[in-house]
Amino acid sequence: MKPALDRFFSVIPAGGVGSRLWPLSRADAPKFLHDLTGSGSTLLRATWDRLAPIGGDQRIMVVTGRAHRAAVESQLPGLADENIVLEADPRESTVAIALAAAILVRRDPDVIIGSFAADHVISGDRLFRSAVSEAVHAADAGYIAAIGITPTEPAVGFGYIKVAEELNITDAPSAHAVECFVEKPDLARAQEYLADGGYLWNAAMFITRADVLLEELGRTEPELRAAIVELAAAWDDPATRGPAVDRIWPTLKKIAIDYSVAEPAAAAGRLAVIPGAFKWDDVGDFASLAKLNTGGAGGDLAILGENARVLADASSGIVVSETDRVISLIGVKNIVVVDTPDALLVTTSEHAQRVKSVVDALKISGRNDLL
Amino acid sequence: MKPALDRFFSVIPAGGVGSRLWPLSRADAPKFLHDLTGSGSTLLRATWDRLAPIGGDQRIMVVTGRAHRAAVESQLPGLADENIVLEADPRESTVAIALAAAILVRRDPDVIIGSFAADHVISGDRLFRSAVSEAVHAADAGYIAAIGITPTEPAVGFGYIKVAEELNITDAPSAHAVECFVEKPDLARAQEYLADGGYLWNAAMFITRADVLLEELGRTEPELRAAIVELAAAWDDPATRGPAVDRIWPTLKKIAIDYSVAEPAAAAGRLAVIPGAFKWDDVGDFASLAKLNTGGAGGDLAILGENARVLADASSGIVVSETDRVISLIGVKNIVVVDTPDALLVTTSEHAQRVKSVVDALKISGRNDLL
Structure with missing residues (x-):
């Protein structure tokens, strides 16, 4: 088997409109197609530029709506045709990420995928890559690895991850077990979490072997997993993809990956968390x-x-x-x-x-x- | 001599842009050309509609900038050609009102003029007409008559008129002498004035015999009066107006009528004030x-x-x-x-x-x- 980092594949779900940024964000100009930092790059392009150095242009998959195909391709000229997954309509994060996993695992059974939102803002690329690298090693050891952000203030707009014991994984020295996920707290709780030091922000970054992700999904949502696997089997053949999408897509359940995979995996002790010391914001409003x-x-x-x-x-x-x-x-x-x-x-x-x-x-x- | 009310002529200075209402008010769309009350009428048109019942359409003169001629004529189709006075450039209220007075006094030596801003909001037309009627009688008795508004709150945005003794003028039973004009006060003073009851808001409405106005102006600004009288003498003949404007207009002093006429006349005991109980606002901001x-x-x-x-x-x-x-x-x-x-x-x-x-x-x- 190739080294873990060589089997890594980035997945960028680029789906959400960003309603709280209306009237800037619109259905036809969603948040990820805006430059929200004055950097000159859209958030999608900045996400690409952050991930490309890790595995190269050929190892990034983007999952987006059909309506955004032209904009995405224009933003990402290096994106390979086989690596753009077009959604017939929005189906939430589980479908986006698990479908990517199911497509990629057919191309390489040992692939490790990392999913990174297209519309977050990150600075500190070296620290980011270092956290991803540890997460890849934790994933190689069989965990679903989340990257949690070290809080810098008592934020009430984010979910939190409660950190448990060290996991002692080779090449992932800061990997810890996860006690649980915590929904967005009120200010008093957020202050407790900050003072406690044992909580990280949930940045919705998950790194995992693709087969492990599908296995976890099968435990909680077996029908959804089966449908996605069936769709993925038809995906890479132009003759079969269209009919499969027409048949299967409307049946796909809308559920966030936090509920279908991350929280159940945490409860089952299969989730690891890597603290990320880079600056991160989901620019929620x-x-x-x-x-x-x-x-x-x-x-x-x-x-x-x-x-x-x-x-x-x-x-x-x-x-x-x-x-x-x-x-x-x-x-x-x-x-x-x-x-x-x-x-x-x-x-x-x-x-x-x-x-x-x-x-x-x-x-x-x-x-x-x-x- | 005809009765006083039959000698009355309204003058509407329509000059100010209304900078504090930017970006609604502009040089090419000044405050008086806007409908600021949702009534469907511009302030200028509402002013016309309030004055026309007093002396008829033929007895209203509008003084405005050359640039606004078309807009004014379109708003006021009843305005006679000889009753629109176009300013070469803005020269403040003394020039606007005294030039109108000087033009009108040549047409009728016994004319009584009343000047009413084009961009104020008034409701209570019956009360307004009643105050104007009293003011016309006070003017006929030789006074410069101001209409002062009965304060309804401690406004800091208006100047005040301090009321003195009753004048006992026939057909102007509420006419009083004026002790003095007071500049815009601070809140504490405004509260005192309101409590005192002896102060009225200065609404910049002056009713006076035209010859009396020019005589008062001659006491304080003899050169300005002479220039205006000379210009007025050339006004009604198309052959002489242009050259006179070219020669005289650039020399005309910019000064508010309050300083050139009203305050000195008050100090000299030649100013009367009629309390107006109608609702009035200058819509200053x-x-x-x-x-x-x-x-x-x-x-x-x-x-x-x-x-x-x-x-x-x-x-x-x-x-x-x-x-x-x-x-x-x-x-x-x-x-x-x-x-x-x-x-x-x-x-x-x-x-x-x-x-x-x-x-x-x-x-x-x-x-x-x-x-």
Whole structure:
């Protein structure tokens, strides 16, 4: 068998719209196709650039919606045709990741896959690669390895992983067992977790042998696993893929990988966690986007948008400009202004999570043109 | 001599841009050309409609900039050609009103003029007409008559008129002498004035015989009076008007009528004041516009704009929409959002007065396209 790192294959599920970033994120311009850090790269491209040095361009698979094929291919010219998996419609993370696993395990039975969201922001590439490397070795030892992020503040927007004993895995010295997953806490709990030191943020990064992932899925969702394996068997032959998708896709259950695999595996003692000391953010809403772009300094105003023209006086928060209009802010603190050609959002950091309710209201009123 | 009311002629100075209402008010779309109350009429048209019943369409003169001629004529189809006075460039209120007085006094030596800003909001037309009628009689008795508004709150945005003794003028039973004018006070003083009961808001409404106005102006600004009288003598002859404007206009001093006429006349005991019990607002900034359109209820959100599409959740203040964009507000209180095709303003009621500083900044940076 080849060394573990040579069997590693990255999977990038690029599915979510990012409703809490409306009206910047839209069905046809989801979060992962935006540059949210002013780096000049979309989040998807930055994810690719972070993973390509690990296994090379030929060992990255992207799972995305059919509607995003052209945008994804244009962002990732190095993406091989056989490594883009197009979803007939969105089916949540279990289908995206397990289908990739099932396709890849047919190409290489010993493949180790790592799944990394297309729309998170990470800095500290060396630390990231070091954590992935340890996770690959833990995966090679039979674990499903999560990379958990060392908390730097009492965040209430993330789930947590409670760390248990050291696992003493060769070449994965910081791998620990996982006691359990914890849902997003309130502030008091988040402060406890931070003080305790034994909790990591769940960054939804899972590294595992593909066969182990499918085996775990089979324990909790045997029908879903069977359907995915059947679909994967038809995938690589153009003659069989279409009919299989038509037949099987509509039956696939929508369930997050945390519930179908990660939490049950943790409970069964088959989950390892590697602490990641790199900076990570899932950019879940405009409050975190503001923080990310001001370095967390509350009095600063972040300005995103290539052609942004902002006149600000005694104002802080974030302006996202997708038009060429002049935007004047006077005396507004922690403000969120998102200016797009057909929709304008004005809120504050405090209410950033409620943006989703606007999206829901637009859905209900049939304003799909704005979604 | 004809009865006083038959000699009355309204003058509407329509000059100011209304910088504090930027980006709604612009050089080419000044405040008086906007409908700020959702009534369906521009402020100019509403002013006309309020004055026309007093002396008829043929007895209203409008003084405005050359650039606004077409807009004014389209708003006021009843305005006679000889009653539109076009300013070569803006010269403040003394020139606007005294030139109208000087032109009108040549047409009728006994004319009584009343000057009424084009961009104020008034409701209670019967009370308004009754105050004007008393003021006309006071003017006929030789006074310069101001209409002062009975304060309903300790406003800091207006100047005040301190009322003195009753004048006992026939058909002007509520006319009083004026002790003095008071500049915009701070809140403590405004509260004193309100409690005192002897102060009225200065609404910049002056009713006077035209010859009396010019005589008063001659006491304080003899050169300006002479220049205006000379210009007026050339005005009604197309052959002489142009050359006179070219020669005289650039020399005309910019000074507010309050300083050149009203305050000196008050000091000389030649000013009368008629208390007006009608509702009046000069709509000086977006805070007062918000108040005007919510009836002063702080928790309400005023929405202005024919095609405004606003989704608001737990928000108050004012949205002015001049585009067809959807505007979403979440959890923003006393907010001011003004959405126009080329400029967006976001501030709060508290900072509404500072909008002028944005306009100043745009001027300095040469962005005249936005002014």
